[in-house]
Amino acid sequence: MTAASRGSGRRLVVEADGGSRGNPGVAGYGALVRDPANGRVLVELAEPLGKASNNVAEYSGLLAGLRAVLDLDPGATVRVKMDSKLVVEQMSGRWKIKHEDMRRLALEARDLCAEISDAGGSVDFEWIPREKNKDADALSNDAMDGKSVHRIVTNEAGDGSDADRESSSLPAQGDSEIASTPTSTRPLRLLLVQAPLDDAAVPRVVTAVRRLVGPGTSVVGADDDLATRMAADLAAALEVEPHTAGDWSGQAPGEGADDRVRTAYHSLTASGGTVVAVTSRRGVLSVLADVLDTPVERFWAVATAPGSLTAVWVWEDGSASVAFTNRTDHLA
The missing domain is CATH 3.40.50.1240 (Phosphoglycerate mutase-like)
Incomplete structure (x- = not known):
């Protein structure tokens, strides 16, 4: 059996976003992985980036989403949805990549896509308007506020049991939202x-x-x-x-x-x-x-x-x- 025939048959959607207040300025990304069959969010991620451009933040969100897919199911069929026309067109091969930072990030993203492909999965890209990317946009704004988010749903039945593993918005020292995490230890x-x-x-x-x-x-x-x-x-x-x-x-x-x-x-x-x-x-x-x-x-x-x-x-x-x-x- 070849690698291409070993795909899991599972479908996943990555929604990713990134932003910069100042461009370049205070930047962060947000990404999530969703099961398109029932709309259930399986992973939510957000991370501050310090000072960076909008494009670097957008690509960073894409990378985080692809890594999350590799953790969940590397053989999945993946649809990436982003409101960044630049990232979608560059990753689809229709636009050239001239900026060195963008080229490096795009190559890293393509390597991750290749890992998914080698496991029998696939990745394609779809541009969506900003109003349809609100969840990832909210996560990226959390990141620009200095918060880090890593939520993984391990109970995919969605019955609300303790099998759901969640870490709330993190890591700024003394952040008042830390009290909402399920344990006293922060990531x-x-x-x-x-x-x-x-x-x-x-x-x-x-x-x-x-x-x-x-x-x-x-x-x-x-x-x-x-x-x-x-x-x-x-x-x-x-x-x-x-x-x-x-x-x-x-x-x-x-x-x-x-x-x-x-x-x-x-x-x-x-x-x-x-x-x-x-x-x-x-x-x-x-x-x-x-x-x-x-x-x-x-x-x-x-x-x-x-x-x-x-x-x-x-x-x-x-x-x-x-x-x-x-x-x-x-x-x-």
Whole structure:
């Protein structure tokens, strides 16, 4: 049986949106996955992006929706509905992509579509007017307000039982809506910054981080000279106080994961929120090893570069996922 014949036969709809107040300005995206058979929403997502353009936010919403499909059912037949004519026409291959940021995001989206296709599914795109995209638009406005949303319906029977897993609008520190979450622990959005080799890369790293995080972000890091300066510049850009400590240095004796980094990471999972952590390559890999349960003999198998970004998300139930690793386009 070929990959193309192994599709699940399930149909899913992705509705995505993004916005920027200022263009570029404070940006965020919203995305949801819906079962078209009954209209039931299966996943809702929203995430602040810091300062970015409308188009970057729109593409970010598309990427989030496609990743959610891959988590739900990679062999599904998917219809993507967006009110961005630009994204729909570019992804359908009818318009050229001239801007470098758009080209990078479109290639990433096409890679995700290819994963769905390889699993036997398919993806097509439909433009819809804004008034028919209100749910995704509302989520993107939540994101521009500094809130992060991740709601997954695991009880698809829709009987309202506790099998529905939901995390409410998050991660701004002290957000009053946190009281509505089902547990006292907030999800963690952790952005790991591998310390660059010299100061020249610091401004580009700061700019990249600001595109990915919003208000209420905390900054922690290692206490060596360069990591401390990197953390200080990030904290200044985000208007917060940095907290540096040897726990994030990744220099403890021994092979494989650094237990001090893992302990520091576990402390963050207990408090939740959005955190930027400046650490070493071993520090980044120590967190990834914890999330992925990497055996010690494969500890160094993941490539990461100085100045790169890696993102880890941890939900209230303790489950964690790696959103991306070794992002380095900002260094080019």
